[in-house]
Amino acid sequence: MPRVIVIGSVNHDRIWQLDGPLVRGGRMHFSSRTTRLGGGAYYTGQQLLELGANVAIVSRLMQDDQGQAALESLASAGFDTDYIVMTPGETAPLEILLEPNGERTIIGPAGRSYPFTAIGTLSSAGVYINAFTLDEHIVDQISAQPLVLSQFPLKPATPRPADYVISSRDDVPDDLAHAWQRAAAIAGSRLKMLVLTDDPNPITLFDGADAIEVEPADRVAPANTIGAGDRFAGAFLFALLQGQTPAAAALDASRVTAEWLRRRDD
Template sequence: MNTNRTGKAVIVIGHINHDRIWHLTEPLRAGGRITWRSREARLGGGGYFTARRLLDFGHHVRILSNLMSDSHGQEAIAALAEDGFDTSLITQRQGETDFADILLDPTGERTILSNERRLARTFALAQPVSADAFYINGPHLCETIRQSLNAAPLVVSQLPLRDGEPRPADVIVGSKADMPGKSIEAIWRDAQAIAGTRLRHLVMTDGPDPTSVFDGETESSIPVPMHVTVRDTIGAGDTFSGALINGLLNGAKITEAALDASRSTAEWLLNREAMFAEKSNK
């Protein structure tokens, strides 16, 4: 991890999940009897992975999220603080932690089983806050958060997939896999309905295929500079968002930031795969 703390102040608004990952021995199939070889529990979620990458780049990261008040939530807050995150904006709520079960097949394809109550969690903020950049990964925002975003110099938001409420954003990030058959122009209209007139760029990843950067008129195709094959791609898209924000904070053009984010995410996947292989061989 980069221990340099001279970076920018970034507030990440998103969920911190407790993921229970089941490593399957074969792909899922209807009516099948599937075996698994191992399972593990670890922190995850869109907010966590993006915040983690920004921290790795040396930025001061405050996480605006919520965790339950049980032992799992308490342990998560302690672990985040020990890693170097500012946890002062995390709300603790009464109740038990809901784990998200992630079924991971040998090809890296994942299936996520998530309690609908957990998806409906909202983010609380008592008074407006400021930062050099904000990142949002969640559909529901309170008015105090929107006030904070209005005053921020840079706002990047994940494109909500379900009933996303409006929020001012300069850049919207998404995945073409989540919107099969939809044109970039149609996705831009969806993004503009969320971000309003402040929207400058739409960035859509497409797995191993080129990333599209669209400004409402011109589409730039950004090639993937490094193709990797790994067994675990969980968090790759969120890690891409963190690297993209890092590039923008460093003054890169959006196309340059997207190219570097793609390369950086591939390297992150390879490093994590190597760490998992080392652990399994011990």
């Protein structure tokens, strides 16, 4: 079973299921409100665990009751939690407004963003990064790992060595050449491919010169897509670790993600 390091946030998502679309100046109603663990590291790590990987999370939790409960839940789920840093403070939930059509608005607390770090030595078959700021120590350790996949940061972020950069097409509206330049500025000379998902539309793989479009294995229209992109990234990374080509890995990841979305909607 491959060992994978996942670097990113583990959140307490408070999901408000709205009865209608957000309207400027309108009065909104909600039919349910639930709080659950979420975040890029959590959803990606869950997918990797389900596929059979040994997953260690590099993240930060608060030392209050909610943070301690989250740490226990992660350990019970099978995650290696040795790299999680417990920080003094109070857990602040991430508010997610979910419209009936699946559109979501995310509201997070303002405040200083602390760089992710890891105490000890990282050792893995692959690394997934969904974080903006990383300290120098962890960047040096990432560079020594054989395979690295990073989410495309949507705001200024610490450069990190990465073989693949992944994003939603909606978040990278530039032409592919410009998108490649932006990805290379983050990932450096190791960058092999930019991976762009596009909901039910073809997945684009771009190596800086040529683009390949991969038709998804299945098409679903879920009411809730929270975590779907992170699940795709986990399945894509796992397929690469199994020796699949990027195109085959994208196809397999689309199938795995569609199956998960169907199970959640049932």
